[in-house]
Amino acid sequence: MRKQTSTNALNEKRIIDTCGMAVALRVIGGRWKPAILCRLADSTMRYSELKKSIEGISERMLVAQLRELEREGIVRRVVYPEVPPRVEYEITQLGRTMGPMLHAMAEWGRLRSTLNEQRSAEQLAEV
Amino acid sequence: MRKQTSTNALNEKRIIDTCGMAVALRVIGGRWKPAILCRLADSTMRYSELKKSIEGISERMLVAQLRELEREGIVRRVVYPEVPPRVEYEITQLGRTMGPMLHAMAEWGRLRSTLNEQRSAEQLAEV
DNA sequence: CTCATTTCTTACTATTTTGTTAGTATCTAA
DNA sequence: TTAGATACTAACAAAATAGTAAGAAATGAG
Structure with missing residues (x-):
């Protein structure tokens, strides 16, 4: 709190x-929002699928971050009244407006990783 | 640590x-990196200018975040051997490659604020 | 009645980030 | 010699975020 x-x-x-x-x-x-958003960008997923697909996340964290994204209007939680319960998460329209931003971030992240590897290689070559 | x-x-x-x-x-x-990057995007600034311009930041935080940005290769620290000392911070070339990403983020942030205000207005209207 | 499945809660602990306060070093000018 | 300016550092405290472990609800199957 x-x-x-x-x-x-x-x-x-x-x-x-x-x-x-x-x-x-x-x-x-x-910590986990990028991972969640990457996955939901492609398709809606149920809770257990997200959990399986995001290695290392705990249930508490998964729920917490999904709740925050829901509160912000980025994802929608859809409950199917079945037993055992089924809950699916999907990106909202507002969530989709983040597309260009997320894309730019992912691209820059990749660029930086590339440059970093080059720099490491150069440093190794100097020895 | x-x-x-x-x-x-x-x-x-x-x-x-x-x-x-x-x-x-x-x-x-x-916390403070966005504020720092906004300011350095326009012009190089010295430490004291940054401090004055970023309301509420403590010296410890300013130094810490500048050091991190420096370590990541995003900003450069330029020391002029004068008395009293003068230290200027500027964006590096790698830092400039973040331009599109930062721009996309700022734009989405504004979009979200706009939508939020509209939503608040609608909620008020309902009462 | 008991079990299994799925989607969470709750209480507690550990880790990380941020903020507060009081210094330090250098030289110049009064 | 003492104060002032600038750019920090260090030690500590508070707040926020993340992780662990156990359990709870709902209900059909056996």
């Missing part, structure tokens, strides 16, 4: 009020 | 190894 009056929380609020980048970071930040 | 063997740290590493988005988030994430 967040302490609304901590300097920490106030600082974050101030930055978010003045900087679009910070808004975006707030929504897609968090 | 990070504990290299914590589950937490290992999870982060695994995600970064498999997801470009996570790489990007790791580099530009952190």
